[in-house]
Amino acid sequence: MLPETIAIKARNSISNYCVDECKAFCCRKGYLELSSKEMRLAIGSMQGELEHAGFLTEVKNNEFILNMSAPNGCPSLRNDKCLIHLNIGRSSACKKFPIFISNNIVRFSARCPAVGANKFYSYISKFKKLGFIIE
Numbered sequence: 001m002l003p004e005t006i007a008i009k010a011r012n013s014i015s016n017y018c019v020d021e022c023k024a025f026c027c028r029k030g031y032l033e034l035s036s037k038e039m040r041l042a043i044g045s046m047q048g049e050l051e052h053a054g055f056l057t058e059v060k061n062n063e064f065i066l067n068m069s070a071p072n073g074c075p076s077l078r079n080d081k082c083l084i085h086l087n088i089g090r091s092s093a094c095k096k097f098p099i100f101i102s103n104n105i106v107r108f109s110a111r112c113p114a115v116g117a118n119k120f121y122s123y124i125s126k127f128k129k130l131g132f133i134i135e
Ligand code: SF4
Pocket: 014, 017, 018, 019, 022, 023, 024, 025, 026, 027, 097, 098, 111, 112, 113, 114, 115
């Protein structure tokens, strides 16, 4: 199996945990880098309001940082689910979280409670069998 296929299966395997137990922690805390296109998709008409309140900042031309500690988290979050989950224009960080593959290293984000709860145990074994280093 290809490494990205393993990662997709691993991410999908925790979808119930994300909603029912974690309640979308990663969409409520921390910072998200967004291109202007990704920002428009995730934030839409709330851009002005979030900028005014200091939760959205343009850091470079066409690059934004969203502080997801805004009162309701990311504006695309509803009932602990991502409204744009199936949209291919969603930010790459959102698509990959909490598993990031780079060269021969697979990094599992320590921010994700599913990682701490060892929910990816069987997938870690698959990566290791392919020779990946786990971080
Ligand atoms: S922090 Fe981890 S467990 Fe929680 S919603 Fe995000 S990916 Fe799912």
